Amino acid sequence: MTINNEYVRKWVEEIAQLCRPDAIYWCNGSEDEYERLAQQAVAEGKLKALDASWPDCYAFSTQADDSETHRECTYVCTDHVEDRADTSLWMAPEEMLGKLASIMENSMSGKILYVIPYVLGPVGSPFSQTAIEITDSIYVVLNMRILTRIGDAAWSQIGDKDDFFRGVHVTGDLDISKRYIAHFPEYRTLYAVNTEFGGYAFQGKSSLAMVMSSAVAAKEGWLAEHMMILAIENPEGEVRYIAGAFPSSSGKSNLAFMIPPAYAKGYKCYTVGDDIAWLRPGPDGRLWAINPEAGFFSxxxxxxxxxxxxAAEMIRKNTIFTNIAVSEDGLPWWEGKGTKAPDNLLNWQGVHWDMQSPYKAAHPNSRFTSPASQLTSMSPHWEDPAGVPISAIIFGGKSSLTQPLLIEAFNWQHGVFLGASLSAERDKTLERNPMGILPFLGASMGDYLRNWLSMENRLTAPPNIFRVNWFRKDEKGDFLWPGYGENFRVLEWILGRCYDELAATSTAVGMIPRAEDFNLEGIKLTQAELVNELLAIDKTAWQKETAEVETFLHSFPNLPAEIEAEIAAQKERLS
Incomplete structure (x- = not known):
């Protein structure tokens, strides 16, 4: 392949001189290339082909300590320390580059250096970003082929320009003490060394689409968010779009793959994206969004x-599974699969496993990588270059006692505060995670929130903002809300509010539904239970919650005055 872009050629040559691969391979993104590399990976023992009942599906396992994010390895390197991201480590760029160079020297000896050109977002969209990842991992190439738009389309959009993001991934010896995930947003460059975990090694995923992009977005005035996008079509054929941010394991993916319940005759739901959204004010005064990904890594x-x-139907073919259990004859299994574990099962680390084993069969963070195009409910507009207009933004938390099922913000500023105070219970502890993006934030919290607040003056028809919680429990510890597809009832009320079709009741912490406006047809829940349990606001509990939110947000320097005002206003309303 002939590459005419002098910036690309020079950069690839520099990395090759440092890493010393045996060969350089320029990826073209074709189906033939994918099939050939997949078979090569199987032959080399890097992937395991699954049983024929799972056509073109493969399993891969990482090293035990390389199976999830490690924030102690994650850096955002800016020229000035005051520009650092509050939630990542900082190191001066020169110092970090020196550490990386010493690890990368001769690191690809005996290996192939793969060059992956890719586009995040629909090709040709004004939202989209171009990038190139250099990697020594065939597993990474195969996953990036699913998750991004790689090959000729990317080369065409990159052209002869120098404004593409640069990324380098080196598997190395996987030594966690020398594992670095280093982002240089001012130089549009990132590195991941001594790792093969997809959250780091698939650089078009979290590192570029959220960490790097959130830093760039805060300066350029758009939003890069840890959000799903769902389309809802009513019986009259009108389509509205909802974006939702949730901390991990709080219901985001299930919402993105929503199927309307039986009572909602004539309604249809379509997925635009399940994990990441890029949002910009449009010329019509509305907020428009795209899904920058081409696949799911969930x-x-x-x-x-x-x-x-x-999702269960989608992953039955053309899927790469990471850190799952596989039987000796190639049948996949994971906790919560809903089927009996097959015989002769090997867990994600290759150890024999049965129901009496004291350890998990699949890693709790095990993943599937599937093409978005094979999800039967993908929106017909998921690759629209203009994006889709957002009618509502949902922030979803996980609270067994305090948070009600549903709150609507009083206004945009209050909505940003609802997002900033988002939290999720984890093993009896409470993790605070503003907008669900805390582990992936590349900007300072102050700059990030100021960017959100600035949107109000750039939108004439901003989305309504809501906060939801599917996880409230009764005194016996049972969930009060049925969840899953029944969450559509909440979305139905949300859309009614967006178009002024329903009233709401004002409380000290936001607006909640009137019982008579909430559709409870077909579920075992009365209007009294809805009001007295699911929508109840406990003043004492909320006073405590507000004080804890204030303490948490004050841990970030340079907090916007508008957020300080929202804290004070909520304390006053609760007094």
């Missing part, structure tokens, strides 16, 4: 035909 445990039937 958490697997709990995915089954009942909890997420659309």
């Amino acid at each position: 958490v697997l445990p709990g995915v089954n035909e009942k909890s997420s039937p659309r």
Whole structure:
């Protein structure tokens, strides 16, 4: 392949001189290339082909300590320390580059250096970004082929320009003490060394689409968010779009793959994206969004035909599974699959496993990588270059006692505060995670929130903002809300509010539905239970919650005055 872009050639040559690969391979993104590389990976023992009942599906396992994010390895390197990201480590760029160079020297000896050109976002969209990742991992190439738009389309969009993002991934010896995930947003460059975990090695995923992009977006005035996008079509054929941000394991993917319940006759739901959204003010004064990804890299445990039937159908073919259990004859299994574990099962680390084993069969963070195009419910507009207009933004938390099922913000500023105070319970502890993006934020929290607040003056028809919680429990510890497809009832009320079709009741922490406006047809829940349990606001509990939110947000320097005002206003309303 002939590459005429002098910036690309020079950069690839520099990395090759440092890493010393045996060969350089320029990826073209074709189906033939994917099939050939997949078979090569199987032959080399890097992938395991699954049983023929799972056509063109493969399994891969990482090293035990390389199976999830490690924030102690994650850096955002800016020229000035005051520009650092509050939630990542900082190191001066020169110092970090020196450390990286010493690890990368001769690191690809005996290996192939793969050059992956890719586009995040629909090709030709004004939202989209171009990038090139250099890697020594065939597993990374195969996953990036699914998750991004690689090959000729990317080369065409890159052209002879120098404004593409540069990324380097080196598998190395996987030594966690020398594992670095280093982002240089001012130089549009990132590195991941001594790792093969997809969250780091698939650089078009979290590192570029969220960490790097959130830093760039805060300066350029757009939003790069950890959000799903769902389209809802009513019986009259009108389509509205909802974006939703949730901390991990709080229901985001299930919402993205929503199927309307039986009572909602004539309604249809379509997926635009399940994990990442880029949003910009449009010329019509509305907020428009795209899904920058071309595939899904999603958490697997709990995915089954009942909890997420659309996802369960999608992953039956053309899927790469990471850190799952596989039987000796190639049948995949994971906790929450909804089927009996097959015989002769090997867990994600290759150890024999049965129901009496004291350890998990699949890693709790095991993943599937599937093409978005094979999800039968993908929106026909998911690759529209203009994006889709957002009618509502949902921030979803996970609270067993305090948070009600649903709150609507009083206004945009209050909505940003609802997002900034987002939290999720984890093993009896509470993790605070503003907008669900905390582990992936590449800007300072102050700059990030100021960017969100600035949108109000750039939108004449901003989305309504809501906060939801599917996880409230009764005194016995049972969930009060049925969840899953029944969450559509909440979305139905949200859309009614967006178009001034329903009233709401004002409380000290936001607006909640009137019981008579909430559709409870077909579920075992009365209007009294809805009001007295699911929508109840406990003043004492909320006073405590507000004080804890204030303490948490004050841990970030340079907090916007508008957020300080929202804290003070909520304390006053609760007094």
